[in-house]
Amino acid sequence: MASDPKTFLFSDVSVHNKTKDCWLIIDGKVYDVTPFMEDHPGGDEVLxxxxxxxxxxxxxxxxxxxxxxxxxxxxxIGEVDKATVPKKRTYVAPADKSYNPDKTQDFIVKILQFLVPLVILGLAFVVRSYTKEKSA
Incomplete structure (x- = not known):
């Protein structure tokens, strides 16, 4: 470790968020893991x-x-000023307004679009068969 650690503000650390420039805060310490990105067993996405x-x-x-x-x-590479670290990560809404995190609703709609015509068709056959039997 460095003998005289540098102190970084959270805002300074958070801009290093790319594959070719990646810093992490762990236990109040700042790490430049850029050279380790390709070697990380979990992949660079994890970092x-x-x-x-x-x-x-x-x-x-x-x-x-x-x-x-x-x-x-x-x-x-240094320490982070803990007073500048937000307690919780702020949620940023996706720019794409058509994004739907709940894919279940889309799935149900597609199933219903498929099943409703089949049920109607089935009922039509039942009614047709029933009316043929009554008239015969």
Missing amino acids: LAATGKDATDDFEDVGHSDEAREMMHKYY
């Missing part, structure tokens, strides 16, 4: 998903090995 927030819980939930924890030292 990118941990940007823009305190990634401590994400890191701990995975259960990293002692070896992984030792590797972190070479990516350490």
Whole structure:
């Protein structure tokens, strides 16, 4: 670790959220994991998903090995000013207004669009058969 760690504001760390420029906050420490992106066993998407927030819980939930924890030292670049870290990540609505996070509703509509005509057709055959029997 650096002998005189630099202190970063959360806003300064959060802009490093790309594959070629990726910083993480874990336990109040800032890590530049850019050189590790291609080598991360979980893929770079996992690291990118941990940007823009305190990634401590994400890191701990995975259960990293002692070896992984030792590797972190070479990516350490400083500390984060904890007072600048939001308690919770702010939800940002998708720009695409047609986005539907609940695909279930779309699925049900499509099933109904398929089944309703079949039920009507089936009822028509039942009525036709019934009226033929009555007239015969």
